[in-house]
Amino acid sequence: MILPQRGDVYVKCGADILLNGLKTDLEAEAQCPVCGYVTRFHTVKRRVEDLAPKDPMLHVVEFGMGAGHVGVECESTHIFDKKDCLTKWLSTYTGKRGLVISLPEYMASLSQRLPTKYHEREHHSNTTQLGSRVLDDRKASHDQL
Numbered sequence: 001m002i003l004p005q006r007g008d009v010y011v012k013c014g015a016d017i018l019l020n021g022l023k024t025d026l027e028a029e030a031q032c033p034v035c036g037y038v039t040r041f042h043t044v045k046r047r048v049e050d051l052a053p054k055d056p057m058l059h060v061v062e063f064g065m066g067a068g069h070v071g072v073e074c075e076s077t078h079i080f081d082k083k084d085c086l087t088k089w090l091s092t093y094t095g096k097r098g099l100v101i102s103l104p105e106y107m108a109s110l111s112q113r114l115p116t117k118y119h120e121r122e123h124h125s126n127t128t129q130l131g132s133r134v135l136d137d138r139k140a141s142h143d144q145l
């Protein structure tokens, strides 16, 4: 993934990218473990944008870490560029069964479960689709810093 301040950063798995995407906007690339094809996307304001190809699938194994935390088992968590690759991989996979979900859906689920720590740089940008409660939470977390 590419962070605005730090440049290229290698992460262990796809879920790591999304977890980081909750905190900051970033560009990411993930190589399919089956065919090697690269899935690219951006995270913008805790949402997955510009997905290419259009519908990659995520297999993610989570472990409980208490409220407000999500842990993922990286060896079992991958982004697949297409469903066929996921099916193929699952046919030989013997580890713990995880969640099969699209990237935007998983991002939304993480965003719901984790408290807001996102640092917005573009304060004047379009935020009309966000509820006012979310904006208040953001303002509160800024004030604490």
Ligand SMILES: [Zn+2]
Pocket: 032, 033, 034, 035, 036, 037, 080, 081, 082, 085
């Ligand atoms: Zn693939």
